[in-house]
Amino acid sequence: MKLKINGTEHELDVDTRTSLLDACRDHLGLTGSKKGCDHGQCGACTMLVNGRRINSCLTLAVMHEGDEITTIEGLGDPGNLHPMQEAFLHHDGFQCGYCTPGQIVSAVGMLGEVSDGWPSHATADVKDGASLSQGEIRERMSGNLCRCSAYPNIVDAIETASAKMKETA
């Protein structure tokens, strides 16, 4: 089958039981997305599929032929960081770094949801759409666990990156 990841087509032969996450980690050498629970409980494996964030451990690779998949490697690399990666670095939005790719990809996906006007549990009035308050960020990022507990710095990083991304948009 073929998977289009970070703009590149990959030809691969996988078991029908192989998750999208394991296809990347075990078959394509894309190990940036992490496996923390394999049950969609921690968010460390978050990827963007057609722009929408998903837990890649909860979906099978064979379901994604033709999809546009973005992993942490597709956002930026050490020499050319995405504004979200840059902000995580400067705000110390991580410690051990294991949940970090998932947090960053999730944050990028989340900003897209907010700009599309999707409400959340923390949205005061769904008619008005959502603004990017700290409460909104916390609510929308709660699917991404961080046991080192970098949460306060992650929230600050997302605010900084969001402002920067708006500037350059």
Add this chain to the structure above:
Amino acid sequence: MNEHVMNQPIGETRLDRNTQGVIGKGVDRYEGKLKVSGKAPYAYEHLIGEKVAYGFVVPGPVGRAKVRSIDTSRAMAEPGVLAVVTGDGLPRSSAQPMSPAGQTMDGEIFHYNQPVALVVAESFEIARHASHLVKVDYEEIEGRYEIESRRGTGRATDAGPMAADTKRGDFEKAFAAAEVQFDQTYRTPSYHSAAMEPHTSVAKWDGDQLTVWSSCQLLETNVQQIASGVGVDVSKVRLLSPYIGGGFGSKLGIGPDAVLAALGAREAGRPVKLALTRQNVFQTTSRRGETIQRVRIGATKDGKITCFAHETETPNSEGEGFFEPSGISSVFLYAGADRLVTHRVITSDVLMCSAVRAPGEATGMLATESALDELAVRFGIDPVEFRRMNEPDKDPQQDVPFSSRKLLECIETGAKRFGWADRPKTPGSRREGEWLIGYGMASASRANSLMQSSAEIEMTPDGRATVKTAMTDIGTGTYTILQQIAAEMLGMPLDQVDVLLGDTSLPSSSGSGGSWGANSAGSSVYVAAEAVIEEFAKRLGVEADALTLKDGHAISGNRQIPFSEILNGDTIRVVGTIKPGDTSDKTNQASYGAHYAEVAVNATTGETRVRRLLTVGAAGRILNEKTATSQCYGGQIWGIGYALEEDLVVDARNGLIVNHDLAEYHVPVHADVPKLDVVLLEERDRHASPLAGKGIGELAIAGVGAAINNAIYNATGARIREYPVTMDKLLPHLPEDVGAAA
């Protein structure tokens, strides 16, 4: 051999002079760009592109049993299965920290879901499927799965992280004679580290040489544990842990994956990758034992503590001597002439108990800092004032001076910053609509220790430096602070200094645990840097003290010589070693802090929200203000978890850890955490290490849950002595007039 033994307090150092200006600064993490881009390779992410096999653990199906036989024939018949490893030598669980070897199964199941076999196959999916085809025939044995009904049956062990008993004077006599007697029992549940990276190993044999990439905190003892488990000499094993996805104590000893992967690779004749499943991690690594803690405090009628007793009962499994040392800070934190601290281990047939972040303080201070609050309330004294009244002027157990102690300064700074004076003076008196508002505070302390550690500094002809040590960075910021120490000592810009960690082929190190890593490994870099400076001085024909080093230049008199010129084409390699010495015995060393919490408790539902949380800490020299603050956030948030959420539930009927995943074992998430406040006071502890620093990684978790619980009392008038403080425990105590609040 360049060695520094900490027998005397350290004088002024190049770190104090701060010529390069990088020590203490909140610079970005050295390895940060790799981590944010997914390019930092964790244990599983090695041998990319090589032909490897995948392992999957077969968990034992009952709590306690003798294994009659294991039938592997159906699994072996499955296409793609390469090996099924069984045998008495399989690890039961993780190894205890710094033990020579982990315990083995020896034909028995000692706890529910203990590994009984490992399936190795061409793919993860095949191995997982085949693991269900392994049939275990066993004879069940009646197990002991809870400690409440067996109180008083515990044993005193000498294999714990501190002495089981610490006594001074005659506590019972003093307590009987005390004008005011306080006697309460507190309970903390079992906890799990729940690091985000599961315990994972990749093992590869080249002839009789074994290389293991694993997620480990203490490489020097971990490599020995692997060698013992596999049955080879330690000289044949190389262990690498360049990046570790969190440890929190659970990776101090090797996980069962390390030995299983090595055995599997030997049998399959191919490198094996084995990542424990999240369920395995909960059920087959280690946990923090639940505690029952009796706290007795005698005092004069005006509030002076005269005697202090803290007695802990906690489980561990057969053959294990480790205990949760809940009384560790009770030995010295508050005044009182007669003292008694004891720990008893009740044998249980549940997963091994071991170290989790801040063993002792994390559970003990949930009890004692609540007790202090209860006593202050009973006396009608401000909890801040009550602590001031009972501040000892020296270690009340051993009569030695404190190396440095800023507990009261932390408490006072915190009180002012938090607005403690504005607290509700009567419990349940402040209300905002349906929310009851309360303030609480608690002290923090964390015992400090220095361990032997070595590091090499290599100076290359271009004037660059590389720090090399088998130290680990478990997210604590080790890469970064070692870079900063080397750069400050040698007078170099940060980008001229590289750091290599996590490989047993490098000089052996203390590893990361007990908040000793920065001080120990950092001091070894300090010693190595001093030796480099000596060499520079020798080459320049001057005294080392006369050299000022800055921006890669040595400045002596009116000469300014670039390092590349001093090196003159040579590469210099020096190893420095730090060893603990007399200052550890002659002083009591600990980091201190104070926590202040504001909570809102829903008057109808009992839901508790932490609104504000402030921690003021003093831990000697802070090596990187940013990473140290992040460590404190982590401690505070663990405190939120311990106060309100975390509770590892064991089924008392069969020993199953019921909530064995991240959906059911509730750790704090983004939505549980408000904006936090951390203040680190300026301090130098010259007895602690050449860096004049003390441990910080575990300080902030000590006592913070009690501050939250004390705030809940202040909000509601309900005193809950069984953690976590969940809605079901609060509901019976909430005000009757809930209707009026709506």
